[in-house]
Amino acid sequence: MKKKKRITLKDIANEFSVSIATVSKALNDSYEISTKTKTKIQEYAKEHKYRSNSVALNLNQKKTKTIGVIIPNILNHFFTKVFVGIEKTATANGYNLITCISNESYEKEVNAMELLKNSALDGFILSIAEETQIKQNFSHFQNAINEGIPIVMFDRVADEISCDKVIVNDKEGAYNATNHFIETGCKNIAIVSTIHNLSVGKLRLEGYKKALREAGIPLDESMILKVDEFNDIDTLLKILLDSKVVDAILCLEEDSAVNTLRMLHSKAYKVPEDISLIGFTNGVLPRYVTPAITTISQHGIYLGETATQMLIEKLENENTQTSHVTKVIKTNLIERETTKPLSY
Amino acid sequence: MKKKKRITLKDIANEFSVSIATVSKALNDSYEISTKTKTKIQEYAKEHKYRSNSVALNLNQKKTKTIGVIIPNILNHFFTKVFVGIEKTATANGYNLITCISNESYEKEVNAMELLKNSALDGFILSIAEETQIKQNFSHFQNAINEGIPIVMFDRVADEISCDKVIVNDKEGAYNATNHFIETGCKNIAIVSTIHNLSVGKLRLEGYKKALREAGIPLDESMILKVDEFNDIDTLLKILLDSKVVDAILCLEEDSAVNTLRMLHSKAYKVPEDISLIGFTNGVLPRYVTPAITTISQHGIYLGETATQMLIEKLENENTQTSHVTKVIKTNLIERETTKPLSY
DNA sequence: TAATAATAGCGAAACGATTAAATTTCTAAA
DNA sequence: TTTAGAAATTTAATCGTTTCGCTATTATTA
Numbered sequence: 001m002k003k004k005k006r007i008t009l010k011d012i013a014n015e016f017s018v019s020i021a022t023v024s025k026a027l028n029d030s031y032e033i034s035t036k037t038k039t040k041i042q043e044y045a046k047e048h049k050y051r052s053n054s055v056a057l058n059l060n061q062k063k064t065k066t067i068g069v070i071i072p073n074i075l076n077h078f079f080t081k082v083f084v085g086i087e088k089t090a091t092a093n094g095y096n097l098i099t100c101i102s103n104e105s106y107e108k109e110v111n112a113m114e115l116l117k118n119s120a121l122d123g124f125i126l127s128i129a130e131e132t133q134i135k136q137n138f139s140h141f142q143n144a145i146n147e148g149i150p151i152v153m154f155d156r157v158a159d160e161i162s163c164d165k166v167i168v169n170d171k172e173g174a175y176n177a178t179n180h181f182i183e184t185g186c187k188n189i190a191i192v193s194t195i196h197n198l199s200v201g202k203l204r205l206e207g208y209k210k211a212l213r214e215a216g217i218p219l220d221e222s223m224i225l226k227v228d229e230f231n232d233i234d235t236l237l238k239i240l241l242d243s244k245v246v247d248a249i250l251c252l253e254e255d256s257a258v259n260t261l262r263m264l265h266s267k268a269y270k271v272p273e274d275i276s277l278i279g280f281t282n283g284v285l286p287r288y289v290t291p292a293i294t295t296i297s298q299h300g301i302y303l304g305e306t307a308t309q310m311l312i313e314k315l316e317n318e319n320t321q322t323s324h325v326t327k328v329i330k331t332n333l334i335e336r337e338t339t340k341p342l343s344y
Numbered sequence: 345m346k347k348k349k350r351i352t353l354k355d356i357a358n359e360f361s362v363s364i365a366t367v368s369k370a371l372n373d374s375y376e377i378s379t380k381t382k383t384k385i386q387e388y389a390k391e392h393k394y395r396s397n398s399v400a401l402n403l404n405q406k407k408t409k410t411i412g413v414i415i416p417n418i419l420n421h422f423f424t425k426v427f428v429g430i431e432k433t434a435t436a437n438g439y440n441l442i443t444c445i446s447n448e449s450y451e452k453e454v455n456a457m458e459l460l461k462n463s464a465l466d467g468f469i470l471s472i473a474e475e476t477q478i479k480q481n482f483s484h485f486q487n488a489i490n491e492g493i494p495i496v497m498f499d500r501v502a503d504e505i506s507c508d509k510v511i512v513n514d515k516e517g518a519y520n521a522t523n524h525f526i527e528t529g530c531k532n533i534a535i536v537s538t539i540h541n542l543s544v545g546k547l548r549l550e551g552y553k554k555a556l557r558e559a560g561i562p563l564d565e566s567m568i569l570k571v572d573e574f575n576d577i578d579t580l581l582k583i584l585l586d587s588k589v590v591d592a593i594l595c596l597e598e599d600s601a602v603n604t605l606r607m608l609h610s611k612a613y614k615v616p617e618d619i620s621l622i623g624f625t626n627g628v629l630p631r632y633v634t635p636a637i638t639t640i641s642q643h644g645i646y647l648g649e650t651a652t653q654m655l656i657e658k659l660e661n662e663n664t665q666t667s668h669v670t671k672v673i674k675t676n677l678i679e680r681e682t683t684k685p686l687s688y
Numbered sequence: 689t690a691a692t693a694a695t696a697g698c699g700a701a702a703c704g705a706t707t708a709a710a711t712t713t714c715t716a717a718a
Numbered sequence: 719t720t721t722a723g724a725a726a727t728t729t730a731a732t733c734g735t736t737t738c739g740c741t742a743t744t745a746t747t748a
Contacts, residue, residue: 006491008734019698024736034696055408055464056734058399059703066442066463074424074431084418087445091456096463098410099443101431112435119410119440120399147350258632265634288602288629290609352704363728368706378726400704403733 007048012041027052058120066096067311068116070126072104072156077254077283078300079127082154085304086125093312095122106131110140123149123311128156134197136160152311154303156199157326164314165326166307170200173296173331174207177250177278180333182215184340186248186276190223190240192233192260193252204252204280220244227256237263247275254281257293261338277338291337303329351392356385371396402464410440411655412460414470416448416500421598421627422644423471426498429648430469437656439466450475454484467493467655472500478541480504496655498647500543501670508658509670510651514544517640517675518551521594521622524638524677526559528684530592530620534567534584536577536604537596548596548624564588571600581607591619598625601637605682621682635681647673 009027013020018037026033026041027050033041044050058064067090071079083099090097098121100112109129116124124144132138138158145151151163181189191208195201205224212219222244225236233256240246251257257279261271269275271291278294279286286293306327335341353371357364362381370377370385371394388394402408411434415423427443434441442465444456453473460468468488476482482502489495495507525533535552539545549568556563566588569580577600584590595601601623605615613619615635622638623630630637650671679685 010734020735021699021737022697024734025697028736032696037696051462053403053464053734054462055399055402056703057736059397059403059705059733060735060737062703064399064463074418074428080418080424084445087418087443091444091452091459094459096442096459097444098440099431100435100441101428108435115435115438115440118395118398119408120397262632262634285628285632288606289632290606290634354704364705365707365729366727368704369727372706376726381726397704400733401706403703403735404705404707406733 006053007045007050008053009050012044012048012050015044016041063122063315064096064120065094066098066119066121067308068113068119068121068124068126069097069099070102070109070112070116070124071099072102072127072129074101077285078155078281078298081283081300082127082304082307085301085306086308087304088301089305089308089312093308095308095312102129102132104130106135106137113140113144117144117147117149121149122315124151125154125307125311126151127154128158128199130195130197133158133199150311150314152307152314154307155298158199162324164307164310164324166303166310167326167328168200168298168303169328169330170203171207171210173280173298173333174204174250174252175211176207176331176333177296178208178211179215180278180339180342181248181250181276182211182217183342184276185343187217188223188245189217189248189250190225190244190246191250191252192225192227192237192256194227194233194256195252196226201252208250233259234263238267241267241269249275249277251277251279254279254283254285254293254295257295258285258289261289261291261293271338272340276340278333282334286336294336294339295334296331297334298331299329350397351389351394352397356388356392356394359388360385407466407659408440408464409438410442410463410465411652412457412463412465412468412470413441413443414446414453414456414460414468415443416446416471416473418445421629422499422625422642425627425644426471426648426651429645429650430652431648432645433649433652433656437652439652439656446473446476448474450479450481457484457488461488461491461493465493466659468495469498469651469655470495471498472502472543474539474541477502477543494655494658496651496658498651499642502543506668508651508654508668510647510654511670511672512544512642512647512675513672514547514675515551515554517624517642517677518548518594518596519555520551520675520677521640522552522555523559524622524683524686525592525594525620526555526561527686528620529687531561532567532589533561533592533594534569534588534590535594535596536569536571536581536600538571538577538600539596540570545596552594577603578607582611585611585613593619593621595621595623598623598627598629598637598639601639602629602633605633605635605637615682616684620684622677626678630680638680638683639678640675641678642675643673 009020009023012023023041026038027045069086074080098116102109102112106129109132138161141161154166157165157167193201209219227233249260251260264271264275271277280296282295282297286295353364353367356367367385370382371389413430418424442460446453446456450473453476482505485505498510501509501511537545553563571577593604595604608615608619615621624640626639626641630639
């Protein structure tokens with residue numbers, strides 16, 4: 001088990017009794033080196049599988065072609081999709097990804113940023129942990145920016161921090177979904193939110209309210225179910241359905257959509273005849289349950305690609321003005337079996 | 345937007361007119377430095393948020409506290425879980441993760457290894473891409489090992505490569521599932537495989553055969569459905585169900601289990617009364633469909649944790665003998681609604 | 689033929705740290 | 719007052735690369 005160590009410029013230089021500088025330039029195809037020497041060195045390098053030591057390179061050039069990624073929860077299918085998009089674009093551009101999972105925890109997020117900042121990366125792509133959004137403490141992001149490390153935030157962003165962002169048109173998505181209910185004849189539209197602490201949750205709620213307002217439907221606060229650790233979805237739904245007429249439910253993410261569907265089933269409601277259902281996030285689950293759930297697709301992969309593209313552009317054109325852009329990815333409604341067809 | 349660059353040892357050395365070495369030692373709390381000087385320097389460093397440049401450190405110490413992870417497909421829930429386990433253990437030990445997705449492609453896998461090897465990591469954790477398992481070309485793994493970079497393979501491993509491995513007891517899992525069918529009165533057990541090219545697929549098939557053999561049930565090759573790009577699951581199932589009596593189906597991964605269930609539903613078979621169903625991989629899907637599918641859990645998170653633990657141990661005790669271990673994670677059967685209860 | 693220009697290659701600094709070895713400074717015993 | 723020994727600090731090498739500035743060689747031109 002001899003650990004045969006990698007060949008270095010020095011080794012090649014010794015081989016041909018030239019200087020390290022010559023070898024370096026030869027391998028970089030510099031005009032300063034004669035063709036004869038160049039080919040000689042290049043062939044030798046190839047033959048001996050020379051590969052430059054990127055750590056040394058990083059030190060020298062002060063960049064690492066590495067992007068730090070912080071994801072709140074990779075078991076959430078939306079984030080997995082975004083990650084796929086990030087990975088795709090990063091690899092295509094020769095960037096590495098250093099990934100941490102914040103697990104929705106403020107502390108883990110702060111630690112992750114420390115850990116990642118220490119390991120010398122060029123920039124961050126991240127979505128904010130739930131706990132951080134509740135705490136509203138964003139100084140760890142500001143610190144990174146102050147240290148000259150650019151950040152691109154996606155999905156869950158902080159208005160307080162000035163950086164590039166990629167978001168989904170959450171408000172409009174919820175607005176469209178609510179309108180879809182209205183257009184298919186629903187009037188008593190409830191909403192189930194497990195994410196009212198998140199920026200995206202608030203926006204979606206706004207979209208819902210806007211649609212109701214425009215349709216002249218009075219807002220009934222009791223139709224807005226806020227699920228949390230103390231109030232489980234089943235109980236809240238049960239109480240609501242027993243006390244009010246409900247003919248449509250908008251769920252702000254996919255798990256609660258699936259859970260709502262099960263609940264409706266167990267209570268023998270017919271979907272969509274009695275009650276229509278739309279859920280945010282187009283993962284696998286809504287597609288596979290019966291009936292398949294109509295969802296609002298957020299195009300996670302595309303979102304990830306966009307975020308990465310933005311960061312790489314910023315990294316590679318450091319000269320350009322540092323104006324910060326917020327890109328909005330359009331959602332669209334994927335009609336399945338839990339909503340009634342539009343009647344023309 | 346002045347990019348205020350990080351403070352270095354040199355800066356601190358200048359500040360106090362001492363040498364860089366003194367500062368370095370002071371910050372590392374060396375006995376060689378007087379207490380007075382140490383506290384002075386440490387305080388200044390803290391105040392100015394000195395953080396050592398890890399790239400320089402890596403170059404010097406020739407290790408990076410970074411693990412390269414290659415995953416065939418992160419949209420597969422099993423791999424996501426493994427990744428969670430890897431991330432957890434890595435972070436807990438102060439290791440970073442550089443992640444690539446091979447997308448089941450041989451070429452992407454080879455490129456990923458190149459990319460990652462270039463970015464100087466201490467070791468690899470990976471699962472082999474499908475295409476690579478078909479090609480049976482594992483030289484890129486051997487190369488890494490020859491270069492002194494240890495590898496831990498998980499789930500889809502190559503017998504040809506001598507390295508640490510963590511696998512699931514696939515054969516036994518399938519054996520147990522098949523036995524469970526037999527014990528609940530099923531005799532005509534079909535199997536649906538979309539992964540007959542993978543090592544794990546082959547092992548699972550063996551387990552199935554072993555159980556049949558021991559129960560004295562003759563093996564009927566036509567009961568083994570091999571789904572691929574040319575033979576879709578619906579057609580194969582349809583043909584089988586029309587021509588044979590089938591009272592149980594074992595699906596070798598979760599998607600085909602869900603698909604099989606839908607197919608059975610559409611053909612008005614009752615599950616589990618007419619046909620029982622067990623699927624490998626305990627993701628979200630089997631839990632949420634109706635009826636919920638009995639599955640073989642592979643404990644992905646634990647698997648990821650184990651693999652990472654093994655790698656870190658190897659990295660941190662380089663002196664120890666380089667014997668290679670293969671750890672086996674026990675699966676277990678999670679009974680839900682697609683199998684009949686055991687009668688006592 | 690001498691001056692000039694072009695070509696090829698080298699030396700050393702730089703990136704930011706660690707560390708073995710050398711040197712200076714201080715302390716206390718002879 | 720020496721002086722050995724301990725304590726504190728510095729020097730310099732090292733990690734592997736790039737690159738600026740310089741020198742040496744060769745080719746070209748007047």
